[in-house]
Amino acid sequence: xxxxxxxPTNDPSEQERYKHGLEVLxxxxxxxxxxxxxxxxxxxxxLAHHVVAWGFGDIYARxxxxxxxxxxxxxxxxxxxxxxxxxLKVHIKAALNVGLSQEQIIxxxxxxxxxxxxxxxxxxxFVAKEVFAEQD
Amino acid sequence: xxxxxxxPTNDPSEQERYKHGLEVLxxxxxxxxxxxxxxxxxxxxxLAHHVVAWGFGDIYARxxxxxxxxxxxxxxxxxxxxxxxxxLKVHIKAALNVGLSQEQIIxxxxxxxxxxxxxxxxxxxFVAKEVFAEQD
Amino acid sequence: xxxxxxxPTNDPSEQERYKHGLEVLxxxxxxxxxxxxxxxxxxxxxLAHHVVAWGFGDIYARxxxxxxxxxxxxxxxxxxxxxxxxxLKVHIKAALNVGLSQEQIIxxxxxxxxxxxxxxxxxxxFVAKEVFAEQD
Amino acid sequence: xxxxxxxPTNDPSEQERYKHGLEVLxxxxxxxxxxxxxxxxxxxxxLAHHVVAWGFGDIYARxxxxxxxxxxxxxxxxxxxxxxxxxLKVHIKAALNVGLSQEQIIxxxxxxxxxxxxxxxxxxxFVAKEVFAEQD
Amino acid sequence: xxxxxxxPTNDPSEQERYKHGLEVLxxxxxxxxxxxxxxxxxxxxxLAHHVVAWGFGDIYARxxxxxxxxxxxxxxxxxxxxxxxxxLKVHIKAALNVGLSQEQIIxxxxxxxxxxxxxxxxxxxFVAKEVFAEQD
Amino acid sequence: xxxxxxxPTNDPSEQERYKHGLEVLxxxxxxxxxxxxxxxxxxxxxLAHHVVAWGFGDIYARxxxxxxxxxxxxxxxxxxxxxxxxxLKVHIKAALNVGLSQEQIIxxxxxxxxxxxxxxxxxxxFVAKEVFAEQD
Numbered sequence: 001x002x003x004x005x006x007x008p009t010n011d012p013s014e015q016e017r018y019k020h021g022l023e024v025l026x027x028x029x030x031x032x033x034x035x036x037x038x039x040x041x042x043x044x045x046x047l048a049h050h051v052v053a054w055g056f057g058d059i060y061a062r063x064x065x066x067x068x069x070x071x072x073x074x075x076x077x078x079x080x081x082x083x084x085x086x087x088l089k090v091h092i093k094a095a096l097n098v099g100l101s102q103e104q105i106i107x108x109x110x111x112x113x114x115x116x117x118x119x120x121x122x123x124x125x126f127v128a129k130e131v132f133a134e135q136d
Numbered sequence: 137x138x139x140x141x142x143x144p145t146n147d148p149s150e151q152e153r154y155k156h157g158l159e160v161l162x163x164x165x166x167x168x169x170x171x172x173x174x175x176x177x178x179x180x181x182x183l184a185h186h187v188v189a190w191g192f193g194d195i196y197a198r199x200x201x202x203x204x205x206x207x208x209x210x211x212x213x214x215x216x217x218x219x220x221x222x223x224l225k226v227h228i229k230a231a232l233n234v235g236l237s238q239e240q241i242i243x244x245x246x247x248x249x250x251x252x253x254x255x256x257x258x259x260x261x262f263v264a265k266e267v268f269a270e271q272d
Numbered sequence: 273x274x275x276x277x278x279x280p281t282n283d284p285s286e287q288e289r290y291k292h293g294l295e296v297l298x299x300x301x302x303x304x305x306x307x308x309x310x311x312x313x314x315x316x317x318x319l320a321h322h323v324v325a326w327g328f329g330d331i332y333a334r335x336x337x338x339x340x341x342x343x344x345x346x347x348x349x350x351x352x353x354x355x356x357x358x359x360l361k362v363h364i365k366a367a368l369n370v371g372l373s374q375e376q377i378i379x380x381x382x383x384x385x386x387x388x389x390x391x392x393x394x395x396x397x398f399v400a401k402e403v404f405a406e407q408d
Numbered sequence: 409x410x411x412x413x414x415x416p417t418n419d420p421s422e423q424e425r426y427k428h429g430l431e432v433l434x435x436x437x438x439x440x441x442x443x444x445x446x447x448x449x450x451x452x453x454x455l456a457h458h459v460v461a462w463g464f465g466d467i468y469a470r471x472x473x474x475x476x477x478x479x480x481x482x483x484x485x486x487x488x489x490x491x492x493x494x495x496l497k498v499h500i501k502a503a504l505n506v507g508l509s510q511e512q513i514i515x516x517x518x519x520x521x522x523x524x525x526x527x528x529x530x531x532x533x534f535v536a537k538e539v540f541a542e543q544d
Numbered sequence: 545x546x547x548x549x550x551x552p553t554n555d556p557s558e559q560e561r562y563k564h565g566l567e568v569l570x571x572x573x574x575x576x577x578x579x580x581x582x583x584x585x586x587x588x589x590x591l592a593h594h595v596v597a598w599g600f601g602d603i604y605a606r607x608x609x610x611x612x613x614x615x616x617x618x619x620x621x622x623x624x625x626x627x628x629x630x631x632l633k634v635h636i637k638a639a640l641n642v643g644l645s646q647e648q649i650i651x652x653x654x655x656x657x658x659x660x661x662x663x664x665x666x667x668x669x670f671v672a673k674e675v676f677a678e679q680d
Numbered sequence: 681x682x683x684x685x686x687x688p689t690n691d692p693s694e695q696e697r698y699k700h701g702l703e704v705l706x707x708x709x710x711x712x713x714x715x716x717x718x719x720x721x722x723x724x725x726x727l728a729h730h731v732v733a734w735g736f737g738d739i740y741a742r743x744x745x746x747x748x749x750x751x752x753x754x755x756x757x758x759x760x761x762x763x764x765x766x767x768l769k770v771h772i773k774a775a776l777n778v779g780l781s782q783e784q785i786i787x788x789x790x791x792x793x794x795x796x797x798x799x800x801x802x803x804x805x806f807v808a809k810e811v812f813a814e815q816d
Contacts, residue, residue: 003567006605013557023547036802043809046606047790051798054598055250061550062590064243072205073244076212077251078799083355083763087251087799107200108209110319114191115213115223117525118323119350119359122308129315139295142333149285159275172530179537182334183518187526190326197278198318214527219491219627223527246591253797254595255622255631258580265587327522336515341480345516348484349523355763359523379472380481382727386463387485387495389661390731391758391767394716401723411703414741421693431683444666451673454742455654459662462734469686470726486663491627495663599794608787616749617788620756621795631795651744652753658735659757659767 009049018049021057028060028067030097032090067098072108079112079124088127093135102132145185154185157193164196164203166233168226207231208244215248215260224263229271238268281321290321293329300332300339302369304362339370344380351384351396360399365407374404417457426457429465436468436475438505440498475506480516487520487532496535501543510540553593562593565601572604572611574641576634615639616652623656623668632671637679646676689729698729701737708740708747710777712770747778752788759792759804768807773815782812 007014025033033056040048060070074091078084095105105128113121143150161169169192176184196206210227214220231241241264249257279286297305305328312320332342346363350356367377377400385393415422433441441464448456468478482499486492503513513536521529551558569577577600584592604614618635622628639649649672657665687694705713713736720728740750754771758764775785785808793801 003571004564004605005607006602020548027547039809040802040805043812044786044790044805047786047793047798047801047805050598050602050790050793051802054594054602055798058550058594058598059247059250061547062243062246063549065240065247069205069208069240069244070247072208073212073247074251076209077216077248077797080213080216081252081762081797081799082353083803084799087802104201104205106316106319107198108205110198110316110322111195111201111206111209112213113319113322113525114195115210115525115527116217117349117353117521117523117528118319118327119353119356119523120525121319122312122323122359123355125312125316125319129311132315139299139333140292141335142330156276163275175537176530176533179540180514180518180533183514183521183529183533186326186330186518186521187530190322190330191526194278194322194326197276199277213525217490217525217527218625219531220527223530242588242591246588246594249591249594249797251797251799253621253625253793253795253800254599255625255628255795256797257591258584258595258631259627261584261588261591265583268587331519331522334515334518337512337519341477341512341516342519344477344480345484345519346523348481349488349520352485352488353524354761376473376477378724378727379470380477382470382724382730383467383473383478383481384485385661385727385730386467387482387661387663388489389657389659389664389757389761390735391659391761391764392661393727394720394731394767395763397720397724397727404723411707411741412700413743414738428684435683448666448669451676452650452654452669455650455657455665455669458654458657458734458738459666462730462738463662466686466730466734469684471685485661489626489661489663491667492663495666603791603794606787606790609784609791613749613752613784613788614791616752617756617791618795620753621760621792624757624760625796648745648749651742652749654742655739655745655750655753656757658739659754660761 009046009053014049014053017053017057020061021052021055024056024061025052028056028071028098029090029094032093036090068095068100071095071098071100075105075108075124076112076115079109079120080116082120082123085123085127088124089131092128092131096131096135102128145182145189150185150189153189153193156197157188157191160192160197161188164192164234165226165230168229172226203234204231204236207234207236211241211244211260212248215245215256216252218256218259221259221263224260225267228264228267232267232271238264281318281325286321286325289325289329292333293324293327296328296333297324300328300343300370301362301366304365308362340367340372343367343370343372347377347380347396348384351381351392352388354392354395357395357399360396361403364400364403368403368407374400417454417461422457422461425461425465428469429460429463432464432469433460436464436506437498437502440501444498476503476508479503479506479508483513483516483532484520484523487517487528488524490528490531493531493535496532497539500536500539504539504543510536553590553597558593558597561597561601564605565596565599568600568605569596572600572615572642573634573638576637580634611642612639612644615642615644619649619652619668620656623653623664624660626664626667629667629671632668633675636672636675640675640679646672689726689733694729694733697733697737700741701732701735704736704741705732708736708778709770709774712773716770748775748780751775751778751780755785755788755804756792756795759789759800760796762800762803765803765807768804769811772808772811776811776815782808 037048078088173184309320445456581592622632717728758768
């Protein structure tokens with residue numbers, strides 16, 4: 001392609017996007033999000049950049065849907081996808097951070113059985129069990 | 137198994153569960169849900185029974201999560217699963233019924249790209265386009 | 273919604289449904305099913321209720337398909353879904369309980385490679401290896 | 409790789425494997441399987457070769473599990489995978505061919521709701537509706 | 545959250561990102577990508593923005609992997625996901641644009657059967673058949 | 681079925697196919713593939729036979745697509761499927777064996793986020809981290 005390559009992630013404009021995303025990530029996911037970013041540092045810092053700059057800075061921070069509502073959609077997706085236990089762990093914590101109660105989270109996962117079947121609902125509920133045990 | 141078989145769906149107690157579920161279905165999904173039930177009448181009326189009696193009567197009607205919040209979780213799941221365009225159609229209508237705006241639904245589907253990728257988000261958004269066009 | 277909420281799971285009619293489901297669960301899954309129910313007791317007893325009362329009492333106990341045949345369908349689904357290793361473990365035991373041989377289970381999982389590909393078939397086969405080792 | 413490439417599909421030994429697979433395909437899927445093979449002729453005859461020679465000749469024809477039981481596993485997988493409506497159509501016909509009744513097939517798909525959720529069960533049931541209508 | 549919302553997509557810096565992304569999209573997907581963008585104009589222009597600005601401008605345009613190699617990964621993903629026939633159509637065209645031959649694409653889809661099973665491989669191959677027919 | 685059963689895997693012609701497949705497996709996957717075969721020896725040697733004879737001998741060894749290109753497709757599929765971490769481990773090693781660099785693999789997994797979302801991309805990247813750590 002005879003066109004401009006993507007800006008490197010250390011470009012000042014990208015660093016600004018990243019910095020903004022980190023603030024959003026911290027506000028929603030707290031420590032758990034930062035740990036994911038840290039664990040990518042030596043293998044794919046650019047994946048961390050895009051999770052933060054795009055996923056959080058560009059999308060989560062959009063005003064059209066409240067963070068609490070975004071977490072409900074996210075819990076539904078992660079439960080349905082399957083195999084996303086590490087991400088469910090982060091996002092069940094995030095759901096608590098943005099104002100969902102333990103009871104609402106458990107109810108959302110029970111609700112998911114209607115659409116995804118019991119195995120996905122069970123796997124997600126056992127992740128919640130683990131998260132709540134760490135919190136209490 | 138030397139144990140009691142499931143009650144037939146025409147057992148009075150099952151008919152009562154079904155009747156309750158139909159009220160919930162009507163309140164949430166409106167006509168769209170009833171059409172699904174009708175289209176099952178000659179092929180699997182018992183599947184219709186369980187969608188209605190269990191899915192709506194037993195689960196949707198639980199007080200622990202608002203119908204609006206259940207739809208957010210449901211939109212997330214149906215988008216993530218893929219291949220659920222007919223169900224997305226029903227549940228995007230339901231989402232409007234229970235108080236989500238067109239803008240919030242579109243925003244939820246944009247949000248889904250972060251977790252499911254663009255193809256799933258695009259397919260769901262085109263279903264919303266179809267639903268909104270029919271409504272307007 | 274101005275309609276009746278779902279009956280609480282401690283309602284006598286729900287307790288009766290649950291009791292019936294537990295008998296079915298015991299006959300099919302044996303101890304393994306009960307352990308899943310127990311592990312939900314402190315996080316989502318209502319999910320356990322619905323797995324038991326609906327999944328087993330209402331569906332598994334229907335006379336239209338033999339328990340052995342239901343397990344074949346179930347092994348196919350759990351293999352195809354992926355990420356359901358804990359449920360596969362329970363249902364491979366259940367398959368043995370209801371009359372499928374170790375050889376038939378292994379053959380069903382080999383067969384699955386044609387439709388799901390080798391990775392899903394391999395993951396399910398390694399779960400069977402674990403289950404059979406515990407049994408012998 | 410300094411190793412022997414795969415035999416071309418027109419090698420006599422491959423033609424023999426293919427011929428055997430075609431007999432198995434015909435016995436199980438009848439016309440429906442042949443139509444899939446025909447529709448691949450001008451785009452990927454080698455995919456058709458491997459569906460027939462391996463999928464049917466090598467796997468379906470194994471004696472360890474009855475054709476009827478293989479179809480139960482297959483219906484479970486195709487329902488769970490989602491987006492496999494064309495293949496479900498072929499295999500619901502095949503299920504009838506190898507001795508499952510319409511009632512057993514519908515029951516298997518109702519059963520699937522417990523593990524895959526209602527959307528997958530509904531989509532598969534509507535395929536069965538279409539197949540049965542063509543048969544009657 | 546007491547933090548800066550995401551910049552609106554009509555912010556000059558976002559418009560610049562979008563413009564760059566459009567060039568990349570045009571170079572890879574040609575007309576097909578533009579049609580997707582156009583079809584989003586009245587339902588979710590912001591989803592189009594992010595497909596273009598992030599998906600193409602930020603990711604596809606990265607120098608670390610050739611466009612041809614990205615299409616091989618993409619064909620694998622879209623085949624495995626299932627239910628992505630519209631996206632496969634766009635990306636099979638894109639694969640031809642960036643230098644893969646019809647034969648290589650068909651071979652990649654045959655290869656996919658080993659990992660995803662035949663149904664996914666067949667569905668993707670029939671999309672290729674449609675695309676190639678339009679091209680010839 | 682009144683037709684010839686599949687040849688047993690110890691038939692000389694099947695043993696020849698297997699031997700050829702083992703050479704291909706060794707050339708592509710090295711030790712990692714052999715370990716999978718070994719771990720199947722006591723539970724499903726016939727699954728091992730078909731992975732080797734068909735997956736590697738018949739498909740990987742086809743001349744129409746370079747081993748390196750097959751690995752790109754495979755990485756895309758395994759990332760998209762989810763729950764295939766053990767297979768990703770084998771195939772990330774294989775990707776290195778057939779000439780992809782660590783940087784290209786990491787870039788392919790970052791690219792996958794556009795189509796599968798971040799959770800799948802993250803899970804695959806953490807498998808790569810593990811594989812690279814073992815190699816260095």
